Amino acid sequence: MVDFSTILAGFGDAFTLWNLSFVFFGVVVGQFVGAVPGIGPVMAMAIAIPFTFGLDTLPAIAFLVGVNKGGLVGGAIPAVLMNTPGTPDAAATALDGYPLAKKGKPLKATKMALFSSVTGDTFSDVVLITVSAPLAVLALRMGPVEVFALMIFAFSILSGLIGQSLVKGVIAAALGLLAASIGADPEHYTPRLIFGYYEVYDGLPLASVAIGMLAISEIIRRLSQMRGHVQPAIIIDETGNKDDRRVTFAEYWGCRFTMLRGAMIGTVLGALPGIGSTAAAFMSYATAKASSKDPESFGKGSLHGIAAAESANSAVVGANLIPLLTLGIPGSVGAALIISAFMIHGVQPGPLLFIDQGRLIYGLFGAMVMANVINLLIGQIGLRVWIKVVSAPESMIFASALLLCIVGVSMATGGLFGVAVMLVFAALGYLMTVFGYSVVIFIIAFFLGPRFEMSLSQSLAITNGDLSKIVDYPIALALLLLAAGSVWWLTWKSPKATEEITGDPTSHK
């Protein structure tokens, strides 16, 4: 499907100094924002997307992947030092990381988190590189009817993100579809719901909706909970023992099976859209504890506990790209943002990517591998710097983030109209969060909406208006059955399993 020379050329592109510098910069930014509780890699990616417009596609996407990967490493730092995870993914890391830091070994805890994170991430990247091209070959055999069934399947995976209320999940998805229908309709190209604003004739600007819903609304939510409180500086007690500041090879090697198990759990759950890295981290932690010879040490500063959580949550990142690159389905918010970055750069994710943009995809794979190496190096050098970052005042960080959002969206949409749209969606996102509606479901439905409508229109044309003829298409039928199965699994079985592990009914989101 993709010849060897394309693969080599792609990897060659990734290893140019120019592209490596963007991966490096992305990892630095990712670790920085991951270390700040409340910002996180998703918000950083949302803010950064408009700033990548001027770049070629590969450095732009590689930069965003670097932010995502670096963010997971950085997220462990406040989890370990403050028992306040910088990202939800790092919540399981805090269970053992924080007790270990309290014992006077904060650097040992953060370094174990770094090593296991890079190990898990590398494992899932290898799986991604190995399986995505063969899966894309299968996906290429699909016509419009199969694509329609795939869209139904894509919507069914949203049920994995629904949480406590099925009805609220449906409402969030419906609102996302409604927002996606603003602008010209795909069949007749007549304007819909534009209310005289011809700026949205081609649809609502992706950057405005994504940044408004994901970044601004989250910042506003956090600001509304602040009461003149300035984040306290962290006092780190150390034992003074050199061995307590590092992870020896024997300690790392002793955790190899824990990390391998965590990486496998993270990869499998990451490849299934809609489950998420938080659930993977807790599942891996619970499995490691259950199979440990010394389960009592868990929760009291066990290196195995940190290794289990970090290897699993980081493995999800690479695996998340499997449905994105092969089917064009975003399985998480991070993947949805990467898909939007692809689209903004004129690249349509899906199985054709491997034919049309093989060199770009293998360049991306190369960049991902290099991001892991850089993550390790920057993490080793920068841990002490990021520890200082955790104590930076939130007021400064949030004010800067808001200004960056305004400038970024203005650049992306060519003026302040897009910024106004961003504020409308920020208000909507805030209200949805306040009333318990999933913003993630809204965003994914918004991304899938136009493709869903187009594939529905094409399928009706092919089947002459009789969708029951879909049974004549075996792949489509299989996808519909898979959709029904995933709704059953993700709505009823998976939340119960996750709740049993985490004790938190919302943690599977």
Place this chain on the structure above:
Amino acid sequence: MLYFYIIPNHIEPVDTGWVYPSTIPNAVAIILVLSGTAVFCTPTRHCARPASEVARAGLFLAVLCFGIWLISKVGFIWAAPGVAVGLMALMGERRGFWLLMGAGATPAVIWLLVDVLLDRSLP
């Protein structure tokens, strides 16, 4: 309102093809009515946020709206320091050093990044 007023008045009627421009919005309107009724009629475990917190969020959004209006009038370079200081003061920041950083360093770094490095114009 969406089904009976907004969609008929703001979507051009078309009677050819398989999926009309109003098909998806109408379907969404029906889903919203049915689901909204279900949410209204069923008890929820979700705890609402305190009204003061929602009002505070509204205040921050209002400051942002004002900031964007100000940017449209005088430009980012002149408006950004005031917007940054206003937001930081509203967050409870009273330390002069950090307020100065917010007013000076942040807009300066953004100008350097966008105007100088990326060669794009600021709003």
